[in-house]
Amino acid sequence: MRANETAMQIGNGLRGRLSLATAGWGPDLITLAATFFLVALGQGLFNGITTNYYVNDLGLxxxxxLWLTGIREIPGLSLMLIAALIMRLPxxxxxxxxxILMGIGFALYASVHSYLALAAVVIIASIGFHNWMPLSNSLALSLIPKAVAGRTLGALSAISALASILGMGIAGLLAVALPLRTFFVLGGILIVLGGLLIFRVPASIGQESRSQPRMLLKRRYWLYYVLTLFEGSRMQVFxxxxxxxxxxxxxxDARQISLLMVISGIVNFLFARRLGHALDLVGERITLTVSYLLLALCLVGYATVHNALFLCAMLVGINLLVTLSIGLSTYVNRIAPAEELTPTLSAGVSVNHISSVGMSLLAGSLLVLVGYEALAWGAAGLIMLSVPFALMIRVPSAPPEAA
Structure with a gap:
């Protein structure tokens, strides 16, 4: 009886937080939030078991x-070109x-039995995933005022975290009873459903009176490019x-990793919206700088302490702090004219992957030679290099007009 009452209290608390977070949202933003939920639920089903699938089922x-991580990031390099080709579509x-492409790619994970086949489906899923990343932020930012951009993206992150908790919880409970390949199929189907749902958002959303440039690299956004370059070099490795x-x-094992991801998801759900509110309250300069310093400390802990529980705690902390990368999107949203927002975010993903591809392949080669501790130290060092650039962030009172 007490367990049921506790579960009901937790459920009521989560619903209350979601109601508070989504107060005043219109139907289009709610549709986008539902898409975020379905995508995160699908990813949650297989994120917790992917490493075990690679190691135990495929024998990697x-x-x-780590090399596969580098292969996965290759489509991000071509995102500017892909974005330019489809820019005229709503x-x-x-x-x-x-x-839809992302969901099909992840579902195909279940069919592979070789490293070459795995690399092929990884690229398919990655093309969809890397397009989804900037487009989801662009769509959300097109639906909200700039003044509440941080808290809204934080609320969407919290919704995604809640869905991930559910997905990883299901995976943790069923990982012993079902083949790991099953979770990729179920997750892919949910992501495809999210893709179909987003077509309900009117095609006019995000359409500007001025024509959007197909490809965009401007000196005005150099600081964003530098920060996102560092973002790719450190976090893809970790x-x-x-x-x-x-x-x-x-x-x-798979159940323990899934449980760890559930705990991480709960922490993200509880704090992501507050971190987004902090972005709106104190700005990207302070928030990103503090997050980079804390990330570096977590990675130093990962490098120096050899205790599984401690490393799990560091992983949870790192996953929470990484959510503040939304600050890079809100920074661009504050300084860019509306017609330059989507192409700038897409260019940022390509710049990000210049470093993430190379660093993942390099880390894969160095892991056996230097050990994971040295890689963690290296990632911490790269984060510290980001701090001076984060301190250079300045946001004008109004974004300049496009040149």
Whole structure:
């Protein structure tokens, strides 16, 4: 009885937080939020078991997993070109098509039995995923005032975290009973459903009176490009070896990794909206600088302490702090004319992947030679290099007109 009452109290608390976070939202933003939920639910079903699938089912070693991360990031390099080719389509159509491709790619993970086949489906899913990243932010920012951009993106992150909790919880409960391949199929279907749902957002959303440039690289946004370049070089490396080390070095199984991801999702759900509110309150300069310093400390902890529980705690902290990368999107939203927002965010993803591809492949080659501790130290060092640039952020009172 007490367990049921506790569960009801938790459920009421989560509903209350969501009601508060989404107060005043229109139907189009609610549709986008539902899409975020479906996509995160789908990803949650397989995110917690992906490393175990690579290591236990496909027999990959640490080097191959890190190289696969580099392969996965290659489509991000071509995002500027892909974005230019589909720029004339409505924003909601581009977003929906990206999710459908992403869902099909992830569902195909279940069919692979070789490294070459895995690399092929990874690229398919990655093309959709890397288009979804800037387009989802652009669509959200097109639906809200600039003054509440941070808290709204934070609320969407919280909704995604809640869906991830549910997905990873289901995976953790069923990982023993079902083949791991099943979760990729179910997750892919949910992502495709999210892609179909987003077509309900009117095609006029995100359409500007001025024509959007197909490709855009401007000196005005150099600081954004530098910060996103560092973002790719450090976090793609850690995202690959963070859970890999827990599986290979400390023997955590699929259920334990899923439970860890559930805990991480709960922490993100509880705090993501508050972090987004902090962005609106104190600005990107302070928020990003503090987050970079804390991220560096977490990675130093990962490098120096050899205890599975401690490393799990560091992983949870890192996953929370990474949500503040939305500050790069809100920064561009504050300084860019509306017609330059989407192409600038797309260019940012390509710049990000100049470093993330190379660093993932380099880390895969170095992991066996220097160990994961040295990689963690390297990632911490790259984060510290970001701090002076974050301190240079200045936001004008009004965004300049497009040249």
């Amino acid at each position: 070693n640490g080097q191959e997993v 924003l909601s159509w581009r977003t929906g098509m990206s999710l 995202s690959a070896f963070g859970t890999l080390i827990l599986v290979q070095e400390y023997g955590l």
